[in-house]
Amino acid sequence: MTDFVFNSRYCSMLLAALFFGASLGLASPSFAQSVGLPAPRLLTTTPMGAKVGSQVEVTISGEHIEDADELTFSDRRITATRKLNATGQPEPNKYVVTVAADCPVGIHEARVMTRLGISSSRAFSVGTLDEAVQTKANTTLATAMELKVNSICNATMTQRAVDHYVFEATKGQRVIVDCATRGIDSKLDAVVIIADAVGRDLLVERRGGVLDFTVPTDGKYVIKVHELTFKGGQPYYYRLAVSELPVGAPIVRLPSTKPVNSFSWPPQGLKEQAELAETEPNNDRTRAQKISLPCDIGGSFFPAADVDVFEFEAKKGDVWWVEVASERFGLPTDPSILVQHVARAGDTEKLTDVAEFSDIPSPVKVSSNGYAYDGPPYNAGTADILGKLEIKEDGLHRLQISDLFGGTRNDPKNVYRLVIRKAAPDFAVVAWAMHMELRNGDRNAVSKPLALRGGATMALEVVAIRRDGFDGDIDLAMEGLPEGVTASGLKIPAGQSRGLMLVTANQNAPRAVGSGTLFGRAIIDGAAVNRPCRLASFAWPIPDSWGEIPSPRLMADVPVSVSGLEFAPITVSPPKEVQTVIAGEKLTIPLLHTRRSEFSGAVLQLRAMGSGFDRTPQFDVSLTADQSQAVLDTAALKVAPGDYLIAFYGGAVAKYRHQPEAVTAAEENHKKVMQELMAIEAEVKKLTEAAKAAATEAKPEADKAVEAATAKQKAAAAAVTAAADRLKAATAAAAPRDIVDIVVSEPIAIRVNPAEKK
């Protein structure tokens, strides 16, 4: 049996390897290519937060941020300046961050502006506790770091180790230990343990919860923190808070970012607090809680296997909409609702199922996180509930709500909000950077910031959750773009859930950053409504989807930038004017290629995106030609007359050169320091000869001059070596390398006119 398992696994791996090889072969002749053109990514800030009304020194790290200048935050009440060294020069990657006293407590986005544009975001926490920073290894009891109660420590987990902290507390004190990890973009699945003074474990929390510790005796206590599987390194950082709380007071968790699916909550106009609270015991029919519709109830899936039963009267033909939020609060719940009609005859009841509600499915296929890309790794769906309740008979109805994950769990924090309302048609939208299959297993390109190269078009996938039967068109728009950047929404057509937003920087767009705003717009019941669209992204690039399951989140804002220094490898431009075609006929669209790079491979395979034309068969355009054409067959596509906005996209392997201008600068610098060295060498030679010839009384002075010149010579030689190294590094970085990325054409407006009736 063991052998069989082993062999079958071996076979699977072999097949996977073969498949991998075959896929690579199809995608590109090169095995060495990487995925996604360099994008600036801010990966860590140390510390990861600051106390409100304080100033703190922050060190950053990331990808392609070597030349970062400004550090910015989503809330303007957090500001940063470069840290200067003793000579007044900015220290690389160091900033002085000031958090204003009126800055809201919570998570804010931190980003840096780089040569390539605005970086991806890193969560930056603002809190009220005193901040501490782990400054040296604390992986043993003996080296445990002292932590004061009511403070928070910013730390990075060491691989294969357990971090130790020690705090002092008195008997009866209630100490809360909370550890922020995934909620502040860390990869850490934290295990937090409170132990006695000699390190013997007393309380353990491994599921991201808090430790609520009542101190048994006066003394020192140890907190141990480690990653569930003892991983460590820079991405595994955390903020460990130790605070005192009065007995009975509710625990307030450290702030956390929001999951992607929370974009669809709350419905428009919903009050902050529910109007009604569930009243236990309401666990069975004999103790059902009486309600009337519409209603808005707050409840809790507590205790274990809790069922909350409500009863209401309804009339045949009534239509209600039922919505529940719980998982969207970031809770590990799976609400389920059953509505039954109750017909009573004496003591007996006849129950008839009217409706059963469970998940809100994702409107688009979600990635299975397999090796091949099969959908966006963002789940806009949720385990929460949104459904239509049609009353089929007059009379008493019973609704019961339970948590399908709550059979054995006893946690009153697993709350829900149940809303039953008359139809209020609406929608909520969320967007993320569009991805496509570029290379198996590599999801690197999905965590791109909106940092545009000149001449590039970036596509955002926009997905809608429709509420209460709304099925009209949803137009997409974007505002607040920097100069030279335009946005074109490829609408979410009626009855569908997916649209696209194309953000294009023209070739001459100047280097800039703007705070963009995304919208979905629709006409509902004759009125125009405008709904903000949240942007989702990943905390980390994912080059190996087998080794890491992505954990995307919603962003607080939508900054858009243009590099001004780097350009898209190719721009595919259709004519600016509207292309017209008669329904049933073919439309030929000329495409202009602006190439700024060499490419690996001769053709670019293009597909169409945009309602009406997205089933256009894939077609090839030459990567060596300056122009090509697309032929769209409106008959085959059965396109109805009307106005359309589309674009073409495909994957191309560019021979990318990173910062070639740095090579020139490095060469010039190298040349300059070489000249300086030569000059000083000549000087040394001259002074040495002079010293040899100097009279006895002048000798000490001459020797001193030689010594000083020799020191200068050494420094100049070191400068030459450093300049040579920089030149070498710049040359290596600028050497062409194959990088596959998505190419999106500029948008094309098409008008399909009706065919003339014969």
Added chain:
Amino acid sequence: MVQNGVELWRPSTLIVDSSGSEMFFSINDARLRIPSRSRFFAVFVALLIISVPQPDYAAERPVSFVNEVMPVLTKAGCNVGVCHAKAGNGQNGFQLSLLGFEPLEDFEHLVKEGRGRRLFAGAPERSVLLLKASGQVPHGGGVRLEPSSEGFALLREWIRQGTPYDRDGDPKLVSFEVEPARGTVKRGAEQQLTARAKYSDGSVRDVTGKALYESNDKAMAEVSERGLVKISDIVGNAAVMVRYQGKVSVYSASVPLGAPVENLPSSKSFVDEQVFANLKALGIPPSAVCDDATFLRRVTLDIGGRLPTEEEAAAFLASKDEAKRDKVIDELLRSPDYADFFANKWTALLKNRRDDASDTVSNFAFHAWVRDSFLANKPYDQFVRELLAATGTVIGNPPVAWYKRVKEPKQQIEDVAQLFLGVRMQCAQCHHHPFERWSQDDYYSLTAFFSQVGRKPSGTRGEDLIFHKRGIAVAENMKTGVPLKPGALGDAIPEIAADEDPRLKLADWMGSKNNPFFAKSLVNRYWKHFFVRGLIEPEDDIRDTNPPTNPALLEALEKHFIASGFDLKELVRVITQSRAYQLSEEPNEHNVVDRQNYSRYYPRRLQAEVLLDAIDRLAGTQTDFANLPPGTRAVALPDNSYNRSSQFLRVFGRPEAESVCECERVQSSSLAQSLHLLNAPELKAKLATPTGRAERLAKEDKPAEAKVRELYLAAFSREPRPQELKTAIDYLNEPGTAANANYQDLIWALINTKEFLFNH
């Protein structure tokens, strides 16, 4: 099967069976046992029998297929799993139901299949059935029925009568008993059992010769095919299972030693009362209570899975506190070592197995959940409830990982039954349990509890979200096709609504105070953990036919465990605080033969992980486990994957977490183990490591005596005896060898002692 049978008259009626020292006369169902030395008497009886007119089957009554033919086939072994009851198509196309549980099907197979060629009423003895069974034509199963045997004659008569099947009104077997049901038997003595079958018409038949016998401890008691039990010289309680036509009965023999039992240690609790009462009844004087050093080492190994440190040993030996043993038990139960060690035990049984790198997170999470549960002393019923009814994601709710490992409802109930109830249900999937009362309906009724386990993709490869899928729980009996509602081993379960998770109802039933299996199974398992031998063996095969060696003790433990609220630490406490647990392993003049009454401690080799940790502790080293923090103990390893890189763990039998049976852990000794301890490079490296104890002792500036004392305290938790001290110092002082080499040798020698390798 009749041995040495001699036909005196009509072969179907009178058989003389002289096997060994006994002789039987059998006439139909009547049997007479005659000692072989009474040959004259035997001949007389034979003549007497011959002179009595014998009954004629045809004239008296038709042969019953169910009550007579089937028992013959079963006794002859025709319908065992390796012969014609083999799953699939039987043997060479001829299929019988296992042990005759399905007589009607067997009748169809015998009479109608093969175009009826198996039976030939015209010349019954020429029937293929009889020709094959008697070996007159080649038969793969060999000779199962001698032509002269009673069974052969009966089958022949049934064929002659035209192979009738029982009529509706024919008597049905209603009960079956063995006599005596229990008794006290001296060592080396014999006991003849009599098996009686009672039928619906009130008749009782002696079926001693047709019943099947099996001893639950062959070293203690052997039983012949005709029910003669021979007791060996081992004292204690033995049981013989007797089966007949799907009914089971048991004979329990108490084999006393009969020695005077005086000066019993004072009883600490009901545990001692019951153990000592049993010893008194059996006349087995217990060994003395062990010394402090032995106790400390034993209890630290058994609760914490580690050796006591030198400091702990020295402090314990020096302490004059009368309650120090109880205190050290409490201290150990408070320590995370307890949680680590018992998590190690349970995660293997719960199949926390790594087959792929992607299992890592779930295995760590699951192991941690088990470990934290023990650390927090979660009540056992709650622990099992959280496992059985787990929902959600692995990270959010780690017991969900069990559903990743054990995917099918059948496997789920088989594991649950064996692990938590001590009931082996596997047989009942395909047929009625041969030793038990469990039918296929019982099996599938239990499966129904797991029929509403819903799965959704989790986004993580190979992992599902587990939830309760709304619906009425049913499972179909694979044989009858009848859908069955949840049922718990014969206990009625109230109607389970579509919205209720049936697994919670199963957990309710398991944790109810009256559950006959749940607490019993656990206390027996834990008793075995501390006493090496379970009160019921194997510990996960609890059935009426496998009685405990000390039923009163088992019952008392069960009650105590339930009354404590399924408190595992309290169970460990009450067991380890007992004098019975603290008895010396050194036998006295009487109890060396005792292997099951706990009159002394039964030594046991340290488990693989514990031994590796012990060697590391003594050698002053650490074993490096991939991606775990340096210093991680082997008993704290989360799953089996570390066995691959550790030859030591493999050689000493660390389980691969493939089975719910504790027997997967190999505790037997082997040559490979000896060689490993003698000269494995891994061991040599530990001894010679520059940061190890040998190197430190060699460099340390203190008297050799103190160093030897340190080593003995570290290895054995005791001071060296004068002779040991002298031998060690003499060796250390031998000229010509480097000091560190001498210390390495000394540690090597200590490791290779039985005192080190065993918990004793």
